[in-house]
Amino acid sequence: MNNGYFYFGQPVNEPVRSYAPGSADAENLKKAIAELKSQQRDIPMYINGKEVRTGDKKEIRPPHETGHLLGHFHAGDESHVQQAIDAALSVREQWAATSWEHRAAIFMKAAELLATKYRFRMNAATMLGQSKNAYQAEIDSACELIDFLRFNVHFLSDIYRQQPISPEGFSNRMEYRALEGFVLAVTPFNFTAIGGNLPTAPAMCGNVVVWKPANTQIYSASVFMEILQEAGLPAGVINLVYTNGPVVGDICFAHKDFAGVHFTGSTGVFQGMWKTIGNNIAKYKSYPRIVGETGGKDFIFAHPTANIDSLVANMVRGAFEYQGQKCSAASRVYLPSNIAEEVKTKFIAELKTLKMGVVDDFTNFINAVIDEKSFDNLAKYIDGVKGSADAKIIHGGSYDKSKGYFIEPTVIETTNPDYVTMCEELFGPVLTIYVYNEQEWETLLDKVDHTSGYALTGAIFAQDRFVVEYLTKKLVNAAGNFYINDKPTGAVVGQQPFGGARASGTNDKAGSFLNLYRWLSARTIKETYVPVTNYRYPFHQE
Ligand SMILES: NC(=O)c1ccc[n+]([C@@H]2O[C@H](COP(=O)([O-])OP(=O)(O)OC[C@H]3O[C@@H](n4cnc5c(N)ncnc54)[C@H](O)[C@@H]3O)[C@@H](O)[C@H]2O)c1
Numbered sequence: 001m002n003n004g005y006f007y008f009g010q011p012v013n014e015p016v017r018s019y020a021p022g023s024a025d026a027e028n029l030k031k032a033i034a035e036l037k038s039q040q041r042d043i044p045m046y047i048n049g050k051e052v053r054t055g056d057k058k059e060i061r062p063p064h065e066t067g068h069l070l071g072h073f074h075a076g077d078e079s080h081v082q083q084a085i086d087a088a089l090s091v092r093e094q095w096a097a098t099s100w101e102h103r104a105a106i107f108m109k110a111a112e113l114l115a116t117k118y119r120f121r122m123n124a125a126t127m128l129g130q131s132k133n134a135y136q137a138e139i140d141s142a143c144e145l146i147d148f149l150r151f152n153v154h155f156l157s158d159i160y161r162q163q164p165i166s167p168e169g170f171s172n173r174m175e176y177r178a179l180e181g182f183v184l185a186v187t188p189f190n191f192t193a194i195g196g197n198l199p200t201a202p203a204m205c206g207n208v209v210v211w212k213p214a215n216t217q218i219y220s221a222s223v224f225m226e227i228l229q230e231a232g233l234p235a236g237v238i239n240l241v242y243t244n245g246p247v248v249g250d251i252c253f254a255h256k257d258f259a260g261v262h263f264t265g266s267t268g269v270f271q272g273m274w275k276t277i278g279n280n281i282a283k284y285k286s287y288p289r290i291v292g293e294t295g296g297k298d299f300i301f302a303h304p305t306a307n308i309d310s311l312v313a314n315m316v317r318g319a320f321e322y323q324g325q326k327c328s329a330a331s332r333v334y335l336p337s338n339i340a341e342e343v344k345t346k347f348i349a350e351l352k353t354l355k356m357g358v359v360d361d362f363t364n365f366i367n368a369v370i371d372e373k374s375f376d377n378l379a380k381y382i383d384g385v386k387g388s389a390d391a392k393i394i395h396g397g398s399y400d401k402s403k404g405y406f407i408e409p410t411v412i413e414t415t416n417p418d419y420v421t422m423c424e425e426l427f428g429p430v431l432t433i434y435v436y437n438e439q440e441w442e443t444l445l446d447k448v449d450h451t452s453g454y455a456l457t458g459a460i461f462a463q464d465r466f467v468v469e470y471l472t473k474k475l476v477n478a479a480g481n482f483y484i485n486d487k488p489t490g491a492v493v494g495q496q497p498f499g500g501a502r503a504s505g506t507n508d509k510a511g512s513f514l515n516l517y518r519w520l521s522a523r524t525i526k527e528t529y530v531p532v533t534n535y536r537y538p539f540h541q542e
């Protein structure tokens with residue numbers, strides 16, 4: 001701090017706008033979509049504050065309308081990763097030494113720009129590039145990203161003011177330094193907010209960053225980079241590159257100044273990163289921070305006392321919002337025999353009301369899955385059911401990629417609690433139901449706990465309070481985010497810090513003080529006002 005201690009108080013969550021038919025917000029969002037669709041954006045990388053175009057142009061098309069070209073991004077190679085690292089390291093010292101209030105102001109300004117001037121453009125970019133409906137874009141690319149920025153500034157303020165005690169005669173203080181090197185942020189396709197949070201959380205703490213987004217999120221990531229630049233982020237603090245993931249990893253993880261990785265994505269990729277970092281450990285100046293939030297196989301467990309209507313509504317939202325492409329999405333449901341038939345009947349009746357199509361039509365609840373690879377993978381699982389003796393499709397099951405990557409919301413019922421779609425992360429609009437004997441709910445809990453190696457989110461539905469307490473304790477390690485009578489998705493920054501353990505990640509809780517500690521390296525300073533001048537204890541005096 002320079003001339004004062006600057007504290008940023010507790011913010012309130014950014015209110016979610018509804019985009020109701022005929023509202024000004026709906027009209028403005030439609031205009032932003034039309035404007036983006038009327039252009040072909042030419043999207044550069046951003047290295048050292050400069051736009052970098054390589055001429056190696058890759059097409060960007062909406063997953064729900066593959067006949068339309070939104071623009072191109074300029075792909076990078078090894079040299080761009082190296083340039084990004086060099087740019088980051090060249091500004092490291094100055095950025096780390098910049099006063100907190102000035103660093104914080106940049107991210108608070110970015111939040112303000114996103115909440116106002118850029119809100120519709122950012123949501124439109126997310127809708128078109130990642131195939132989200134208006135509501136799903138609003139809670140992600142507007143509200144959650146704004147919340148990440150404002151709440152992280154607040155949490156960091158809280159961390160900075162935590163100081164050790166100083167007995168009379170001494171001063172003890174703690175400096176929360178930036179890491180000695182650069183941080184690599186590798187981000188997934190499914191949340192624009194995660195794309196924005198992973199580079200900014202370490203940067204806010206005084207670190208410099210190389211940011212590599214998923215190709216399928218570059219369209220909206222580049223809008224966020226424009227915002228950061230307008231907010232005054234100094235050149236080189238965050239460098240956005242579009243080089244192939246493994247190439248970025250090879251270069252960054254072999255660099256002596258590699259100080260940490262902030263990753264969100266699949267478990268396999270994260271485990272590969274961890275191994276590489278482990279193999280290279282002797283190369284680094286410091287032990288790198290490894291933070292990764294990864295996959296899930298998220299459950300809903302309904303007890304025989306569950307309220308049927310709320311269970312049904314939360315199954316629809318929890319499994320099928322954003323086509324089930326949330327790491328938190330419900331993908332396995334355990335229904336007790338006493339209510340199973342009624343739940344299934346009501347559930348399927350609700351699913352029949354879901355409209356599927358392009359994002360421009362706001363009445364479509366379901367849009368497309370992200371790309372052809374994901375589409376083909378999901379189709380493979382659906383086809384697998386067709387030849388199976390212990391599973392059947394009870395709703396949906398069709399798919400079509402002629403105009404966009406559309407997979408109908410699909411419900412599988414299995415008699416085998418270890419059926420493949422009860423165990424593996426599919427990451428799409430496919431939910432599997434297992435009906436159990438209501439008398440055996442207690443013995444089923446081990447299966448709920450151990451069917452997959454993941455432990456990200458889980459929800460229980462029960463009306464009996466003794467049961468709620470029992471389930472909460474029994475499933476203590478089954479989910480990092482545990483929901484009682486609610487869907488397992490939709491965590492809000494500052495309300496439900498998010499992350500899972502076991503194979504689901506390091507559980508450093510994005511959007512919380514726990515995550516920020518990982519990007520800080522504390523220095524303790526003790527000053528003695530009147531130092532001793534004689535080493536002897538009283539009984540050693542002569
Ligand atoms: N736990 C969470 O908070 C959370 C949140 C969102 C998504 N996810 C998970 O993310 C996955 C879906 O996202 P995705 O498809 O973008 O994941 P992904 O693992 O395919 O990609 C994530 C990022 O890693 C990069 N990458 C891929 N291979 C790499 C490699 N070998 N080295 C370095 N980088 C590499 C990708 O280009 C992308 O930027 C799901 O498994 C989902 O559960 C988890």
Ligand SMILES: N[C@@H](CCC=O)C(=O)O
Pocket residue numbers: 190191325326327328329488489490491492498
């Ligand atoms: N935080 C989001 C999930 C992020 C992963 O995809 C949720 O709680 O639904």
